[in-house]
Amino acid sequence: MLPETIDSQIPKTNPEQNTGAGSSASRAGCSLKRYFSDLDLSDVSHPTWLSKRNCWSPVSDQAAGCSTANREQLGGKGMFLQRMKKVGLSVPPFECVTAQVINALEQHPLDNLDHYLPGIDRELKAETCLKNIREHLNALPPSEQSKRDNWLLGLAQFVASDDYYEQVKDSEAARHIRTLRHQLDKLSRSQPVIVRSSGINEDNYGDAQAGKYLSEVQGEEDVLRTCLKVMASGYRPEVCSEGIPQPMALIIQQCIDCRYGGVVMSFQSFQKNTIRVEYTRGQPRGVVAGQSGNRPHRIDIYRQDHKEEAHSYQYFPGTISSHFVLHKNNNGYSETIIDNADAQSDDSGQKLTDKMVSDLRDAVTKLEDLLLCPVDVEFAIDHQGRLFLLQVRPVTRLSGGMDFAMCIPKETLAIGEGISEGFCTGPLWLAKKPQADSMPKGAIVVARHAEDWMLEPGFLKRAGGFVLAEAGFNDHVAILMKQEKIALMRAGDEYAAVIAQDGQQATLACARFNGEPGAFIVVGDLAGKLASHRNLSSAFSDVPPGKAVPSRDDLSPSEDALCQVASGFQWLTDQNARLLAFFASGGGLDCLANPIKLSMSPQRSELLADTREIISRLIYGAEKLLQGYEAFLRLAGDSSSSQVEPLLDELLHLSNRFETLKQTIRSGLESVIMPMQAAEDGQLSPVIFRHWLADCHHLQSCLQALNTIQAEQVRSVHELIFAVHQRFVNALAPITLASSQGKVSLENRITYVDHRTPSETAPLLSPACKASLEGLVFRKAIVVCMDEALIVNLKLGTHVSLIELLERAEGGKGRTLRLKFSDRFHSADGSGSPGKLKRMWFLVELLKAIELDKNAGSMKISCNAVAGEIIVECTRMRSRENMQEAFVKLTNALCSLVGLDHCLSPITLFEGGRWSFNRLAQRLDAQRLDSDASAEANRFAFQHCLFSMVDSSRDGIVPECYQLLSKHQQEFMDQGRCLVKSKDNVWEVLMSDQVSEDILRELLHHFLLSHPGNAIQWVEFLYPHLKDQYYVIKPSYSYSLEFDVPPMQLLGGQKERVRSFLLKHGIECASQRIRNDKDLVLAALAIDPYSLEYVSEKLRSDKQVVLAAVSREGYCLRYASPKLRDDEEVVIAAMEDYREALEYASDRIRSNKKILSKL
Structure with missing residues (x-):
C-alpha cells in the first residue's frame, strides 16, 4: 500500500533553480513508479467497502519512466512545455499530472452509477471503474453508437460531479495531485493556477485538436475538483472521435494576471512567413476561444530575412x-x-511596445527552431511588461494551397478576409440555435460570431461554410475550420449585405485567385466554375505515392544490354526516362519542394527517410547511367574514331564533377535530416528553422535544377542526366561506324542509323514514315532503326524530344507509339513561358482531333514539369501498319508547331489565363475527370487556336495535318480565313449561301474574343432577337452569348444602370442601339475619347460627338466620318491636342495653305 503521506518523499527543489525540462515530469513519473508499480489486484476476491478502499492499480514500468519527450505520459502540451523550459524560454512554473496518474484515477473502484449510466451495473461483469467502462464502450458494435454517445455524456457529467469527487478525493492519485499543486505554492503561495488538458493526441503534428478540451482556472479550494472538470471534458462524445476517451495528462500551471494576452502564428500561409499576433487586454481567453465577438488587435511582424522590412x-x-x-x-x-x-476600432492605447514585439519575435523564432515547423503560441504579458509563453503547438494547416486561375467576380455580395480555405454552394442560413436541427445540409452559416453549438461535430458535418461578422485568424475556431477544411470568411462591414440575402442560394470561396489571397460570397452557383478553374496543388501529399519508384534492379542493366550498340542505345534511352521519372509528381522528391508542409506533417520523419532512400536510388541510377555510357563508348573498340576519343576524355570530367556533387548531396541530406531528428528527440535544432527550409530547397536544387547551357558543370543530378543524354545520342553514329555494327547515312540533315539484322520483314521505318520525317523543320534529327524498335531523336531548341515505335513495349503494353515532347522553360513551373505550355496543350488536343489513337487501346498523357516535357503514349496498337500510320500523323502534327508558341503566347484560351505545368496537367486531364462542360471548353479553346492561326500571319497548320481534321474543323478554318481576309467585305461573306450559319456563329464568338469592337456589328445578324436592344456583350470562352448588361428596352432608371457600366468599361462590346444613343455615347467619350472608334456611323458624322472626342485626344480624328475630317473646326480642334492629327484630315484641308497657315 501507499504511505499515508507522500509529501516527505517528493524531492525538494530550489525554487530559483532551473532543474531542466524533466524536473516535474520526472518527479511525477518516478514517484508513481515507486508507489504503484508493485501493486497487483489480480487476486482480489473479497468485496471491500468504498470508504475503506485505496486506489490500487498496476502501472507498467514502461510508462513510469517519463522522459522529457514522452508524449505518452505528459501529453502533447506537457511534452512541449517541458521542451520549452529546457531551452530556457519564459514558461510559467507548472507541474505535470501524468497519464499514469489519470489512469490510476480511472481504475479507482466506483459505487453504483445508475443515475449517470442507466443499466451499467448489469452490463459490466468486472468491478465498476472508468477503465472498465471505457473497455466496455470500445467493445460496443457500431449499431450502438447512440448508446455509446449517451454513456459518454453521462460519464462526462459523472467525472465532473460531486459524486465522483467524493469517491476519489482520498485516493493516492488525488493526494499526489495536491502535492504537485503544493510544489507550485512553494514558488509563490498566492499565485493562482490554471489546469490545462494535455491529451496524448493533443497538439500533435497534423492534428491540433485545439479547443476540444477544457482549461480551467482553479476556482475551488481543492485543485482536484478543477482537475476533474478538465478530465471530464475528455469524455464528451463530441471529442471522442475514436468512440472512446483518449488517454490524457493534465498540466497545473501558474496563471498569469495579464495586461495583454493572445495567440501568435508564425506563418500566415505557404507563401507568407509574416508572424501574426492577435491579442486583447486581459487574459488570452478573449482571443483563444474565438467566440467572444471580438476582432482582436493585430500585429504583423516582418522577418529579418525581409531586408526592406527587417525588424519592422x-x-x-x-x-x-x-x-x-x-x-x-x-x-x-x-x-x-x-x-x-x-x-x-482605433484603440492605440492597447498597442504593444517595441520591446514586447521584439520579445515575441525572438520567442517565436526560437520555438520554430525547437519544433522545426511553424508554431501556434499562446502568450501572456503581465502588468510589469514581462512576456510568458503559456503553451505551443505545431501549426497543422496553412492557407495558400488552394488556388484558382480566375479573378474574384465583379458582381459579389460581399468581399471579405479568408480565414480558412475552401469553397461551397448552398443557401445562406442566418444562425439561430433553436433552429439548428432544421438547417439545410450544405448551408452557408451566417452569424455575428461563432458559438459553441456551431462547432459541434454533427453541425459542422452539415454546414457548407461560415461567414462571420467578426472573427480572428489565430483562435480555436479558425484552427478547427482549417482542420476540417471548411471555408470561413470574415465579412466585417459587409456583413449586413450578406444577412439581407438570408435564404438565397450563394457561393462562398476563400482561397487564392490568380495568385492573390481573397474571399468572396456571390449569389448563385459558382461551384462548377471554381472546380474547373482550380489549379492542381504543387504540394506533396502525406499519402504514400501510388507511383512505383524504380528499384535498384530496374536501374541496373542486364548482362547483355551493353554488348551491342543497338541494345546499349536502347538501354541508355530507357534509363534516361527512368531517371527523369524521379522528378515527376509522385516520384518521391515532392516533399523537398514544399518543406513548410513537410515540417507540419505527422509523417515528417518517415517522409524524410523515404526521401533519403529515393535519393539513394536516383544517385545509384545516375551512376549506372554513367557506367552504361562508358560501356557504350567502349563499343567503338581500339580503333575508336576521333569523334569518340574526346567523348571518353569528357566522360572523366563528368564523372569527377558527379563525385563532387554526390558529396554535396550527402552533406545536404545531413543538413535536412539531422535537425529533424533533433526536433523529434526534443532537442534544440542545430540550425534555425528558416535555414533548414533553405537547406531543403538547396538539396532539391542539387537534384532537379537544370541549366541546359552549362549542364556539363553537373551542378545537379538532372544536369548530369541531360548532359549524358545529349552525348550518347550524338555518339550513336560514330560508335556505329567504329564498331561496324550498323550502317550510317545522312539525308536532308537527318542521320539514319540502321541496326537491323538481315530479314525479309518490312522495316518499321516505312517510306511514308521517312517522307513525313523529312517534312520536319528542325535543326537535326537522328533516326535509329532496329528490328523491333524505331527511335527518332529530334532537336527542339535546347532539348531533345523523342518518338518511339516499339513492337514490344515494357510492362506488357505491346505495340506502342510514344512521344516525349520537351521544351526549355525559364521558370521551374513553366509560368514564365505560357506560349510553350499552350503549344503543348494544343499538340495534345490536335493529336486527339486527328485520332492518333484510332487503332490503339488507349492514349495516355503525362507531364513532367522538372524535365519540361509531356509524354503521349498510344499502347496496344493493332498492327505494325497502324503504328506506322500513327507515326505519319504524329510527324505531320509536329510540323504545325513551328513558331506556334509565339502565336499563342498573347492569346487567352480559358477564363483565368494563368498557365503553369500544374495547370497544363489539369487542363489535359479535365475532359476525363470532369463533365461535358469541360469537354466543350476544350473544344472552344482548340478551335480558338485554329482561329488564331488563320487570324495571324501564319498559314495555319500544314496541309497534311489539315486533311486529318474533321470536315467541320476544316470548314471552320476555311471560313475563318475568308472572314479575316475580307475585313472590308465581311457582309459579302456573311450573306453567302455557301457558308454554314452554325460555322458563322462559332466564328462570331472567336471574333468577339479577338476583335470585340468589330464583331459586335454582326451579332444581330446571327441573333436577330437582339435587334434594337440595349445590351453589352461579355466575350466568353464558350459558344453561348453572355452579357455584362442583359438585353433590355430602357425603362425608368435602367438607362442610368447602362450609363454607369459604360463609364467603367467603355462601349467596345456595346450593342448597336447603345452605340447610336447620343447621350450614352457622349458620357462614354467623356471618360474614354478613343471609344469614338466603336460608335455608330451616324454618330461619327455628328459634329458634337466628334468634337467631344478629338478635343481631348486629337488622334481620334482618324475615326471621324470623311465629312467631319473635312471640317476645319473639327480638324483644328484635333490638332490643338495632337499636331500629327493632320495626317487624318481630308486631302482638301491638307493641301489648303490658307487653313494650314492658321494652324
Whole structure:
C-alpha cells in the first residue's frame, strides 16, 4: 500500500533553480513508479467497502519512466512545455499530472452509477471503474453508437460531479495531485493556477485538436475538483472521435494576471512567413476561444530575412467588445468577462511596445527552431511588461494551397478576409440555435460570431461554410475550420449585405485567385466554375505515392544490354526516362519542394527517410547511367574514331564533377535530416528553422535544377542526366561506324542509323514514315532503326524530344507509339513561358482531333514539369501498319508547331489565363475527370487556336495535318480565313449561301474574343432577337452569348444602370442601339475619347460627338466620318491636342495653305 503521506518523499527543489525540462515530469513519473508499480489486484476476491478502499492499480514500468519527450505520459502540451523550459524560454512554473496518474484515477473502484449510466451495473461483469467502462464502450458494435454517445455524456457529467469527487478525493492519485499543486505554492503561495488538458493526441503534428478540451482556472479550494472538470471534458462524445476517451495528462500551471494576452502564428500561409499576433487586454481567453465577438488587435511582424522590412511591424487595431480578467473569489480565482460598451476600432492605447514585439519575435523564432515547423503560441504579458509563453503547438494547416486561375467576380455580395480555405454552394442560413436541427445540409452559416453549438461535430458535418461578422485568424475556431477544411470568411462591414440575402442560394470561396489571397460570397452557383478553374496543388501529399519508384534492379542493366550498340542505345534511352521519372509528381522528391508542409506533417520523419532512400536510388541510377555510357563508348573498340576519343576524355570530367556533387548531396541530406531528428528527440535544432527550409530547397536544387547551357558543370543530378543524354545520342553514329555494327547515312540533315539484322520483314521505318520525317523543320534529327524498335531523336531548341515505335513495349503494353515532347522553360513551373505550355496543350488536343489513337487501346498523357516535357503514349496498337500510320500523323502534327508558341503566347484560351505545368496537367486531364462542360471548353479553346492561326500571319497548320481534321474543323478554318481576309467585305461573306450559319456563329464568338469592337456589328445578324436592344456583350470562352448588361428596352432608371457600366468599361462590346444613343455615347467619350472608334456611323458624322472626342485626344480624328475630317473646326480642334492629327484630315484641308497657315 501507499504511505499515508507522500509529501516527505517528493524531492525538494530550489525554487530559483532551473532543474531542466524533466524536473516535474520526472518527479511525477518516478514517484508513481515507486508507489504503484508493485501493486497487483489480480487476486482480489473479497468485496471491500468504498470508504475503506485505496486506489490500487498496476502501472507498467514502461510508462513510469517519463522522459522529457514522452508524449505518452505528459501529453502533447506537457511534452512541449517541458521542451520549452529546457531551452530556457519564459514558461510559467507548472507541474505535470501524468497519464499514469489519470489512469490510476480511472481504475479507482466506483459505487453504483445508475443515475449517470442507466443499466451499467448489469452490463459490466468486472468491478465498476472508468477503465472498465471505457473497455466496455470500445467493445460496443457500431449499431450502438447512440448508446455509446449517451454513456459518454453521462460519464462526462459523472467525472465532473460531486459524486465522483467524493469517491476519489482520498485516493493516492488525488493526494499526489495536491502535492504537485503544493510544489507550485512553494514558488509563490498566492499565485493562482490554471489546469490545462494535455491529451496524448493533443497538439500533435497534423492534428491540433485545439479547443476540444477544457482549461480551467482553479476556482475551488481543492485543485482536484478543477482537475476533474478538465478530465471530464475528455469524455464528451463530441471529442471522442475514436468512440472512446483518449488517454490524457493534465498540466497545473501558474496563471498569469495579464495586461495583454493572445495567440501568435508564425506563418500566415505557404507563401507568407509574416508572424501574426492577435491579442486583447486581459487574459488570452478573449482571443483563444474565438467566440467572444471580438476582432482582436493585430500585429504583423516582418522577418529579418525581409531586408526592406527587417525588424519592422505593422499594427492593426481591433474592435474589442469584451475581455476577460482574473478575479479572486472566496475559494480561488475565475476568469470574468468584462463587456466593453464603448468598443472602438482605433484603440492605440492597447498597442504593444517595441520591446514586447521584439520579445515575441525572438520567442517565436526560437520555438520554430525547437519544433522545426511553424508554431501556434499562446502568450501572456503581465502588468510589469514581462512576456510568458503559456503553451505551443505545431501549426497543422496553412492557407495558400488552394488556388484558382480566375479573378474574384465583379458582381459579389460581399468581399471579405479568408480565414480558412475552401469553397461551397448552398443557401445562406442566418444562425439561430433553436433552429439548428432544421438547417439545410450544405448551408452557408451566417452569424455575428461563432458559438459553441456551431462547432459541434454533427453541425459542422452539415454546414457548407461560415461567414462571420467578426472573427480572428489565430483562435480555436479558425484552427478547427482549417482542420476540417471548411471555408470561413470574415465579412466585417459587409456583413449586413450578406444577412439581407438570408435564404438565397450563394457561393462562398476563400482561397487564392490568380495568385492573390481573397474571399468572396456571390449569389448563385459558382461551384462548377471554381472546380474547373482550380489549379492542381504543387504540394506533396502525406499519402504514400501510388507511383512505383524504380528499384535498384530496374536501374541496373542486364548482362547483355551493353554488348551491342543497338541494345546499349536502347538501354541508355530507357534509363534516361527512368531517371527523369524521379522528378515527376509522385516520384518521391515532392516533399523537398514544399518543406513548410513537410515540417507540419505527422509523417515528417518517415517522409524524410523515404526521401533519403529515393535519393539513394536516383544517385545509384545516375551512376549506372554513367557506367552504361562508358560501356557504350567502349563499343567503338581500339580503333575508336576521333569523334569518340574526346567523348571518353569528357566522360572523366563528368564523372569527377558527379563525385563532387554526390558529396554535396550527402552533406545536404545531413543538413535536412539531422535537425529533424533533433526536433523529434526534443532537442534544440542545430540550425534555425528558416535555414533548414533553405537547406531543403538547396538539396532539391542539387537534384532537379537544370541549366541546359552549362549542364556539363553537373551542378545537379538532372544536369548530369541531360548532359549524358545529349552525348550518347550524338555518339550513336560514330560508335556505329567504329564498331561496324550498323550502317550510317545522312539525308536532308537527318542521320539514319540502321541496326537491323538481315530479314525479309518490312522495316518499321516505312517510306511514308521517312517522307513525313523529312517534312520536319528542325535543326537535326537522328533516326535509329532496329528490328523491333524505331527511335527518332529530334532537336527542339535546347532539348531533345523523342518518338518511339516499339513492337514490344515494357510492362506488357505491346505495340506502342510514344512521344516525349520537351521544351526549355525559364521558370521551374513553366509560368514564365505560357506560349510553350499552350503549344503543348494544343499538340495534345490536335493529336486527339486527328485520332492518333484510332487503332490503339488507349492514349495516355503525362507531364513532367522538372524535365519540361509531356509524354503521349498510344499502347496496344493493332498492327505494325497502324503504328506506322500513327507515326505519319504524329510527324505531320509536329510540323504545325513551328513558331506556334509565339502565336499563342498573347492569346487567352480559358477564363483565368494563368498557365503553369500544374495547370497544363489539369487542363489535359479535365475532359476525363470532369463533365461535358469541360469537354466543350476544350473544344472552344482548340478551335480558338485554329482561329488564331488563320487570324495571324501564319498559314495555319500544314496541309497534311489539315486533311486529318474533321470536315467541320476544316470548314471552320476555311471560313475563318475568308472572314479575316475580307475585313472590308465581311457582309459579302456573311450573306453567302455557301457558308454554314452554325460555322458563322462559332466564328462570331472567336471574333468577339479577338476583335470585340468589330464583331459586335454582326451579332444581330446571327441573333436577330437582339435587334434594337440595349445590351453589352461579355466575350466568353464558350459558344453561348453572355452579357455584362442583359438585353433590355430602357425603362425608368435602367438607362442610368447602362450609363454607369459604360463609364467603367467603355462601349467596345456595346450593342448597336447603345452605340447610336447620343447621350450614352457622349458620357462614354467623356471618360474614354478613343471609344469614338466603336460608335455608330451616324454618330461619327455628328459634329458634337466628334468634337467631344478629338478635343481631348486629337488622334481620334482618324475615326471621324470623311465629312467631319473635312471640317476645319473639327480638324483644328484635333490638332490643338495632337499636331500629327493632320495626317487624318481630308486631302482638301491638307493641301489648303490658307487653313494650314492658321494652324
